[in-house]
Amino acid sequence: DFFKMEAGSALKSFVEYTSEHHFPLENIPFGTFKNPETNETHCCTRIGDFVIDLAVLHDLGHFSGDHLKGENVFNHEFLNTFMAAGRPAWTEARVTIQNLFAEGSSFASDEDGKSKTMFAFDKVEMTLPVNIKDYTDFYSSKHHAYNVGCMIRGPDNALQPNYTYLPVGYHGRSSSIVLSGTDVRRPKGQVSADKKVPTWSDCKRLDFELEMGAYVGVGNELGKPIKISNSSDHIFGLSLLNDWSARDIQVWEYVPLGPFNAKNFASTVSPWIITLEALEPFKIAHQEQDPEPLPYLKEENPSTYNIDLHVGIQSESMDAPHEVCKSNFKHLYWNVNQQLTHHAVTGCNMSTGDFLGSGTISGPEKSERGC
Amino acid sequence: DFFKMEAGSALKSFVEYTSEHHFPLENIPFGTFKNPETNETHCCTRIGDFVIDLAVLHDLGHFSGDHLKGENVFNHEFLNTFMAAGRPAWTEARVTIQNLFAEGSSFASDEDGKSKTMFAFDKVEMTLPVNIKDYTDFYSSKHHAYNVGCMIRGPDNALQPNYTYLPVGYHGRSSSIVLSGTDVRRPKGQVSADKKVPTWSDCKRLDFELEMGAYVGVGNELGKPIKISNSSDHIFGLSLLNDWSARDIQVWEYVPLGPFNAKNFASTVSPWIITLEALEPFKIAHQEQDPEPLPYLKEENPSTYNIDLHVGIQSESMDAPHEVCKSNFKHLYWNVNQQLTHHAVTGCNMSTGDFLGSGTISGPEKSERGC
Incomplete structure (x- = not known):
């Protein structure tokens, strides 16, 4: 089932972090940042001390669920396009990311994919996440x-x-x-x-x-x-x-x-x-x-x-x-x-x-x- | 001089309107409308009972002044791009339009140009002119x-x-x-x-x-x-x-x-x-x-x-x-x-x-x- 993690698994990532960390695999926050390699501003998430470029993840074909497989909603300066997609898309993004970064996933050993999408938090510049309307x-x-x-x-x-x-x-x-x-x-x-x-x-x-x-x-x-x-x-x-x-x-x-x-x-x-x-x-x-x-x-x-x-x-x-x-x-x-x-x-x-x-x-x- | 009307001319347009009309050549208001032929929303002005498509006027090469000859700032759903261009651009637009629609201008006899840009006011749909921020x-x-x-x-x-x-x-x-x-x-x-x-x-x-x-x-x-x-x-x-x-x-x-x-x-x-x-x-x-x-x-x-x-x-x-x-x-x-x-x-x-x-x-x- 696409929307479930493996039964019985406490969420465990191949990314290492302490049990006190604010950004474990259970969190999956959303933000925007300047990708230090391309200098483009993209939507991102964070696991442990890594910021993860979701636009690049999408380009690599990792968002294959019904709500996100089309247009790359993360390839924007702000989260607004993704936000407008609604709760089913938000849930799909969350679960996709959790599966991808889980211990033992195929992505865990994809060195090329990881190097293109994962950046040390202290090396990147975060940006205002939302084009705030009213x-x-x-x-x-x-x-x-x-x-x-x-x-x-x-x-x-x-x-x-x-x-x-x-x-x-x-x-x-x-x-x-x-x-x-x-x-x-x-x-x-x-x-x-x-x-x-x-x-x-x-x-x-x-x-x-x-x-x-x-x-x-x-x-x-x-x-x-x-x-x-x-x-x-x-x-x-x-x-x-x-x-x-x-x-x-x-x-x-x-x-x-x-x-x-x-x-x-x-x-x-x-x-x-x-x-x-x-x-x-x-x-x-x-x-x-x-x-x-x-x-x-x-x-x-x-x-x-x-x-x-x-x-x-x-x-x-x-x-x-x-x-x-x-x-x-x-x-x-x-x-x-x-x-x-x-x-x-x-x-x-x-x-x-x-x-x-x-x-x-x-x-x-x-x-x-x-x- | 680009920025001056002919000396001594009371502004007179080839468009006919009464002396009480709110939209004489002296006014040149700005707005946006749906062009009834292309169904696209463009920036416009009004003279007498005609709404004038400024984006099409620009495409026809009529904005040749320093501030407006480049990018078509009128080819937008809202006036914001034009507004951001600043007062010199606003003045240039105003004077360009006044010269173009003045009695005896070369545009007065350009039947093709007029038919592509001038629409009877009561036949068009006006739209919200500005993407209002705060x-x-x-x-x-x-x-x-x-x-x-x-x-x-x-x-x-x-x-x-x-x-x-x-x-x-x-x-x-x-x-x-x-x-x-x-x-x-x-x-x-x-x-x-x-x-x-x-x-x-x-x-x-x-x-x-x-x-x-x-x-x-x-x-x-x-x-x-x-x-x-x-x-x-x-x-x-x-x-x-x-x-x-x-x-x-x-x-x-x-x-x-x-x-x-x-x-x-x-x-x-x-x-x-x-x-x-x-x-x-x-x-x-x-x-x-x-x-x-x-x-x-x-x-x-x-x-x-x-x-x-x-x-x-x-x-x-x-x-x-x-x-x-x-x-x-x-x-x-x-x-x-x-x-x-x-x-x-x-x-x-x-x-x-x-x-x-x-x-x-x-x-x-x-x-x-x-x-």
Whole structure:
């Protein structure tokens, strides 16, 4: 059966890596990189410390399944073409790669094929994986919304009454989303100490936000909402996101329409997108939602993912990062399916390459504040 | 001189139109359409009641100026390639077309050339002119902001203190921007009569907004702001915009981060983009700004355009539209140059195809409320 690994096999690759490695054969993330031999940008995956050129693998005839054997969907600068192909193609890619790189596969002894497709991770340049269309930033951590609300309105009115009925979100800026590691330039703009008269100044309160984001793989037509029951089939995968924020610019500009310049100078995403298939082992029941969501947001078995998240800061003079917070993806009050379904409920058309930020992921403890 | 019409000539075309026509030889708007003979989508202009295929004109060798004689920048589904070519190319296109369609030009008697490029307006299908990247909606009519502020916070606090210091704006949704005339589906979503508990309902308070928008032709690099002195060289032209708004969805969802689903189901733009060159005769001094803008927003001779705007509503059973408001572009407190410069002040990278909505353009009178 094409879609099954050998029964009983713990996944084992001919690529060597430790049991703690983030990129075992069970993962199969997707990204894009510059092939150091051809200098072309192609779609890729990673196993252990090797980046694997999927466009070249395709040229060599290794994607022979129904959904991928035609057009080389990996021979692009961005993942969008592959993403638009839908879940059956994503699953086929995953299983094809797992079979190919399994211990004892015929590819394991194909020295020529391996040398053309496998590159040491520390020798290649990763690139922005997706041509990001619209970017939406949600506000789905109740702990975060409560903390911010307390600062602005005090604890009694910290959460707006809509918070537990809908995933609050706002449209963000997609042009300035850059790859993790890109230098972020300290923004200048209007700041106002007295909130009456501004000056033009370097930002002095540049902040990070610990977020994750979901990429839309398959969109919907304008006017045709997405049902919650198949919302997850539209999601290609998840990524880390740092929503850089200029707090001093934000407090002056944000009334009454929300943050604008305080966020549009840069947001950072990781090079790898982790598919929902890869996250299956980390699936857990979603936290209880009270009040019960309206029917269009209600799932039969609501779930989310148990993903530990850490933020560290390291200056040039430091030997190791200093951990400033620990959190977990499971703390989000609204899950990704609910975010997507709510986004499209009015008929808004989601597109391949749309990116949905979670909002800062704070946990219940002070040490878990994600910004 | 390539860039000058014959001295002393009032522009006169061999195409016939009345003196009241919106598309005389002085205008030369840009758009895209389906060529009814080849069924290909190309860039076009309009003179009188004829739509003119610029891609075919280019193939026939009529764009011989320095900036346009190479690649056929009009042979595309969207104007973006032409827009990215910059103001010298835009001016060259304008003058080339004006010379070609002037009375007595050699093209006037080229029956074959005319039949391949000129199509009766009422026989063609116009298409969305720009592949819109990021969409930003400003809030630049002080009268509108004051009216809205009065409803929410009362007259004493109607305008937030930042209003007269910076062009307030927020990121909008670009995927659902459609061409004028496209059916807009009434959205469904969460509404709440008591602002405590919502129901899922058809929108019952669907509203229009009278806006105009500016398309960015030439962008800037991330981290490199745009100076106010050459801001207008980045602007390709202006268009009408109707920012459809679901008011009952908006009042429930918008706190604390602004409108989201209330606006993301559709926004409508006109098929034609009017260049700043065409608007030169309508240029007027910008209204006084008090307080004086910060230096980065201050122009030597601030100007705007005197453009009369009307909104009419017509149902199927009505013979003619009923006019519901009259306004004028000049009522905007912040002009387009200031909007663009402020947008990029933090280093935000603007891209070819970005669209900047003005916000509802209300005038000082009640009859001039643009929504």
